Each structure stands twice: as structure tokens, then as C-alpha cells.
Amino acid sequence: MMNRAYHVPEGAANLQANELELKEKKIYVINELFKRYGYQPVQTPTFEYYDLFSDIEGTIDVDKMIKLIDHEGKILVLRPDATIPIARIAAQNNGNQSYYKFSYTTKVFRMNESFQSPQSREFTQAGVEFFGRKGLEADLEVITLAVQSLEKTGFEQITLDMGQAKFFKEFMNHIDIPGQASIEIQKLIENKNFFELEQKLEQLNMESRFKDIILTFPTLYGQPEKVFAKAENLLVNKQMELELDKLKHLYKMLSELGYQKYVSIDLGLINHLNYYTGIIFQGYVQGYGKPVVVGGRYDHLSRQFGRDLPATGFGIYIDALLDAQRSFQKAPDHGTDFLILHHEEHLKDGMGIANQLREQGFVVETDLIRQESYEENLKEMKVKNIHYIVVLQEDQLVIVQQGQEKKVYQDLDSLKRDVLRK
């Protein structure tokens, strides 16, 4: 039997040095951007009561939640979704603000079955939630912010795929078909499975014009103007028209801001999280097979916590951003600028020089001299990416290098002058 102590659990991963630094840098850039739009950071517990997520209609699959039992036998889960606990914060905030803008960077846990890649079960999400505004200007802000987050983290080829959850829902309400069939139809539309959708519809007793409309749904994607034109022919009631108009209007505003090059429309986009109630979107970047940003409007979520607050927001899959850039972005050079070697009796001088250099922003390590040839240190220089080894001798500072002459300096200033010139 394998010794589990040696293994990281499936779907989780260690992250070290360069990779971690790259990740933290991305998170920093994104959080700075959120801050400059007036979003305030929030943090919610890593574990919550199971009921929080299971009681709310249309949230994540209960089988995918990672469950724990507390000492009273209550079921807890590791946070399977970032938005729901934040909606609770917004609803329970008793202040008299008319709107709240929250941002977060957090781990999300889901017992995903397929593809046990590292980070498939524990992954980092950063995002914003904008509560209290139901107008399109809020959707616009959030979508703009999603696009800018990708731009700022180094992506150029971005595809922003927008849909309208309500457009399809209003249609399904209108035609009134049995629940199970409705779920199956939704799934087939989502997978653009024209063939089986047609087969499925053949079995159903429904007006043929409605069947034609359903069959058109999976084709409602691509260039916005074309999709809008096609969708106009499908309107069966005023609500559908209203929802389509919102999407059109938003597209117009995005175009005005110069983002139309990124936008495609997919009215067959029906997210697995059923809490979405309006405009939804997914962001894709070149060379990565999954969406890196997922978001949209969810006006009814905070109502479940006792306060009606319309809302929209998104989450960025940070680990996915790193995966997407792995092929062309080098991890930062995570090296040490100076290694100061000294004898124990020169401890104070050694530390003094090291601290002076650190003050100036250099990465400095110190160690005791163990052998006069510095063999060991020189060997490690390359592996550890140390730029200079400086040895403290009597009144001198000596730079030692593999296979090269030693360089002797009288004081730190002259050493720095020489070294920094390069």
C-alpha cells in the first residue's frame, strides 16, 4: 500500500518559490485594480454550515462539497463558493448604504471528479461583488473590471462571451414544459448538441414554432449584431424583448469604451450556477481550454438572507491564469543578490553589511565561513541563483567567483560602485 504521508491529496498542490511569487504578483495586481474602483476587501470563513449552501436554491452540487463534522454532529463544508457568504455579509450589513462593493481573494474547495489535476479541488479565486444597483451601469462596471484584470495580468487575446440567463428562462416559462424535460433541454442547449436536441423535441408534444425556437437557441452565438438580429425573431413575449434589449444596450456601452473587439455573444450560455438572473459572462484567453473568468447578475441571492439587494459580480480563477501563461511567461528570477560569508568573531560586521544592503532593497543571506576555499558555497551559487559571494576578511571585502580571480575592496561603498555598474 502506498504511504499516504508522502502524497499530497488528489486535486491539491504545494506551491513554491517562483510559482508562488508569480501567483502573489497576479493577485496583487488584481487587488490593486479592485481597490481603485472602490471595492473593499472582505474575508469569509473557510468552513461554513452545510445548510448555507444546500438551502439556497440552485447553488452548487451538494455531492461536490467537502464536508466535515463538528463535535456536536453538525455538518460543515469547506467554502464551495465565494459569492454566497459575501451575499450574506451584504444582506446583514445594517448600515444605511444603498450599495456595497466587495472584493475577495480566497480559496474555493470542490470535490471535482474529472481530471485530478493539482488545484482541481482547492483553487484560488479573486473577484468582486457589487450589491445594490440593478441598472446596466453596474453590469458595465463589473465587466469592464473583469476585462481590465485580464489585461493588467498580461493577456492580450481575450474573449468575453456574454449571455443573458433570463432570455432563455423567460422563454421556458412561456411555453411551460415538464420539469425533467426542461432540464434535459437546457443541458442539450448548453452542450450545443443539435442532434440530440432535435431527437428530444420529437418526443415532446409542443407547438412546432416553439420547437423551432428551441432548435435555434444553440445557434445563438458569435458576432453580436448577427446574434441580436437572429434573436429578434424568437421573441414570444415582452419580457424576452426586454431582456434582449438590456444585452444590446450593454454591448453598445462596451463598444463605446472600445471593448467590442473582445465581445462575443452566446444566448445558449446557461451557467451551472442557477442563481444567475440576468446578464452573465465568461472570459477566455488564448491557449487555455477553460474559462478563466466567470460572472454575472444574481438579483435574488441576498433576498435569502433577508434583504433584497440586486447584485452582479465575477470570479477569476487565478490558478488558471498561471496555467494559461506557463508556456510563455517565465517565473520571476527568484535569486539572492549577495551571500555574505564571515567568521564568527566578525558577526557584528557581517550582519551590519547585510542589513545595509537589505535596506537598499537587495536580497541578502549570511553564513559562517567553514572552509577557506569556499568550495561548498561556490557549488551552491548556481543552484540557488546567488549573484555575488562576498567574504569578510580582516579589513577587506572579497568577491569570490568560480574559476576567477578574487576581487578585493576596501569598503562596502567601493564594492557597490563596482558591482552596481554592471
Added chain:
Amino acid sequence: MEYINIALAKGRLARETIDLLSEVGIQFNGWSEKSRKLIFEEAEHKLKIVLVKANDVPTYVEKGAADVGIVGKDTLLEKAADVYEIMDLGFGKCKFAVAGLNQVHLASYHKLTVATKYPNVAKDHFYKKGIAVDTIYLNGSVELAPLMGLSDVIVDIVETGRTLKENGLKVIEDITDISAKLIVNKASFKTKSERIHQLVNDMRNVLAAKGEGERAGTYQS
């Protein structure tokens, strides 16, 4: 321009797909069935085909290592993948069926042992009928199981029924029809949309002209 990668299930489906592509005007030089090469390129349209095991096609496509995949519905039924299932290609037709020695009585009052390479398909089929089953996963020659007393019935792909017949088995009931499907990675569908739509449309037109895959005509972009 980036390459579009197409993952093909090795064997008959790969052959049929390459024939179809050549009718669309895309020729893969150096392709022959005997070749041991796994990747073939077409520089003009910037297309690449990779030959993988059928079970791996959905993996390649879901992960985005391949943009497009061609694989039997049997594989997709056994292992659900998060991909767009755009088109039925009309070839590679066969069916999933339950087969056994004699007229085994498929009733819910006794437990049934099923040998199969497709445990999910088998379980799903019998659960829907309210029949409790023990599934035994086998890697091949599933027909042997009832003969050797390992199982009551088998669930397998049936094409002509010859293998069953030569081993004294017969089809007890059909489960579902199977044919080749064209699947597309969800991100590629958005980010390389023009070229993928073009390719899919070209294939659909050739199929429609041949009268095969009548239903492929329902795809429009």
C-alpha cells in the same frame, strides 16, 4: 495563425474522418494506416491531427490540448466530458445492447450480474429499469463472461452481431444507437470560432451531399 488540433480515435473512426476531411479539401500527406506516426500536419489550413485512444479523445478536448475531437457516442456516454457536442457524423454506426446466452429473464426481482467494458452505461440502463445489478468490469473479450459463468449478461457495442453469434450469444435488448460525434473544446469554440465553424460547416456540407448523417444538416452557425 495558430494550428487547430483535431484528436481522432485510432482505427476506423480516424480512417473515416481523414476520408471526410480529404473530401473537404484537406489532405494529410504521409498519412497511412500502417504508419506509426501519431501526428500529421496540414500546413495550408494549419490543421493537425493527433491519433489517440478513443477513451482519451474527450480528455484531450476537454483539457484543450485538442480543439476538436472525433469519437464514438459510446465513449461519451461512458465518461461524460465538459465539451460541445456539435455534430453527428453519421458514420461509425452501431449500438449498445444487452446480450446473453439464452433468453435471460430481465426482471427486477432477482439480481443480475453484468460484465462490461462500460460499467456506467450498464448501471444507468438497469437502474432506469429498476433492476439491481452487479457490474463486473472487463478489459476485453466480454463475450466470454456468460460462457464461463462469470456473468448473466453482457453490455457491449454491437455492430454486425457476428462476434456474438459465433460465441453463441444473442442480443436481449437494445440500449441505444451509437455513431461518431464531433466534439469541440468550449474555449476553442469561442476563441478560434471562425475557423472551427468553417471546418464544421464544410464537413456538414459534404455529409449532406452524400446523404449520410441526414441530421447533420441541423447544424447552422
